[in-house]
């Protein structure tokens with residue numbers, strides 16, 4: 308190594324070069340050329356930096372072999388960082404800057420690039436300073452050595468925050484109502500379409516509620532647009548608070564709002580929502596010290612009954628809204644008259660149910676359970692009937708589900724149990740053959756906190772021995788709150804009451820649960836019995852249930868036996884007890900007493 312006049316240390320290459328020519332002039336020229344190259348390089352770096360700055364673009368490199376990361380000045384600037392604070396950076400440090408939600412995607416592309424050599428293009432967010440974020444578009448490429456090993460992953464990072472913001476503002480303008488900030492008609496159609504598709508998959512209903520404020524124009528004219536606008540905003544806020552997250556609330560401009568209720572199981576659910584909305588709307592709004600009263604009219608269309616696309620449903624909800632407006636204020640109407648009648652019927656039924664118990668409109672009928680070998684009556688099922696003052700005699704399928712929804716099933720169920728026990732005891736006291744009485748319990752009744760005490764008290768009061776009482780529960784009722792139900796059932800079993808699984812085979816049919824509950828009897832559902840002589844599948848299911856009951860040492864009874872052929876096939880498969888129209892329909896108490904006295908004729 309020698310010292311040049313400029314004091315620059317040269318490598319031996321250069322010395323060799325100098326030695327070869329032996330001329331100081333050549334040295335001078337070489338140095339000059341070097342200086343020019345250096346200057347050009349610096350200028351080009353500056354130009355690049357200026358260009359990067361203007362474009363909001365940084366560049367970077369990751370040396371896969373050493374793990375070191377290089378960042379351009381602009382990239383530091385973009386991220387709100389000072390290069391001097393970060394001399395030696397590694398990939399882990401970079402990960403720390405990425406928004407945690409985007410980190411998995413970021414790691415995935417960068418590691419995939421390193422291992423597979425694939426270029427990538429990713430948009431993600433960088434936390435630029437506490438509470439601030441920038442959105443960047445990062446593109447990367449891979450450099451490999453002659454053996455195909457990855458040496459370097461490098462690329463550019465472009466700040467696209469402003470563009471994204473502009474795009475989202477455009478989206479906001481084209482998809483949302485400017486005054487209320489709610490989705491507008493165009494976004495409503497998108498959302499409604501998605502909701503319909505989901506409902507079709509889940510076989511559920513979608514309620515489309517079209518709401519129009521009553522007298523809004525009058526308020527607007529009398530109090531001015533400013534007040535009108537504030538009123539609409541207040542209404543929008545109230546509605547937003549009352550719908551679920553999965554629902555959509557839209558404003559179609561003016562005073563028209565649409566609520567889309569997703570994943571509804573029955574018209575009742577939609578009715579409840581409509582009532583709630585009307586109630587919220589009719590509460591006074593205070594604007595600039597003024598109390599403003601308004602009300603609304605709602606038209607309802609329901610997927611799939613009233614249409615299966617968003618345009619038809621909206622049109623029908625709109626039409627129904629006009630119908631509602633023609634009636635009294637603060638009202639709702641379904642598009643289909645069928646729906647309106649259903650809702651009305653239910654409301655009437657609910658009101659009359661309130662009074663039915665005290666008016667003694669309920670009564671029990673009894674259906675014999677028979678030992679098919681001897682023809683002897685071994686038990687009876689007590690079944691509820693309602694003699695409705697206007698609608699005539701109602702079977703349970705017309706009112707049990709409503710009673711369950713409204714909670715009336717608790718007093719009604721208690722009434723049924725008391726009467727069945729009292730009746731059975733009375734027959735025994737009259738000297739008729741003692742048989743057990745089966746009473747149905749609904750799932751809701753297990754929510755009654757003192758169910759076991761209530762049953763114990765009923766037995767005490769009526770004087771019926773527990774061995775003559777059986778309770779029928781469906782599989783789904785048991786599974787609804789399995790732990791709690793198991794505790795109660797064990798208490799009942801301890802009292803000496805027997806328990807039967809009703810409609811067996813239609814619910815979970817999980818064998819595992821049978822062991823956990825103290826069950827005495829399975830009732831083969833009548834849907835299997837119906838086709839037992841014609842459908843081999845049903846015959847096989849019945850056969851399996853019977854065999855299983857035998858293994859588990861449970862009694863078994865077949866429901867809904869209507870023909871002699873069914874009876875014979877069941878008997879052949881070792882099912883002894885049966886219940887069905889073949890032996891007797893459910894009959895009123897007086898008639899059942901005769902059956903007990905004289906025996907069955909079938």
Ligand code: C2E
Pocket residue numbers: 674689690691702703704707720723746747748749779809810833866867868869886887888889893
């Ligand atoms: P379930 O407990 O499965 O009752 C048997 C139903 O099958 C009864 O209908 C009975 O009339 C009917 N049935 C009996 N034999 C035959 C037959 O050979 N063929 C046909 N097709 N049907 C037959 P019902 O009385 O209409 O009761 C329907 C359901 O209502 C009952 O089904 C039970 O789940 C419920 N239910 C009845 N009474 C009460 C009650 O007091 N409390 C509760 N929670 N539910 C009750």
Ligand code: MG
Pocket residue numbers: 688747779809
């Ligand atoms: Mg039953």
Ligand code: MG
Pocket residue numbers: 809810830832833866
């Ligand atoms: Mg049944």
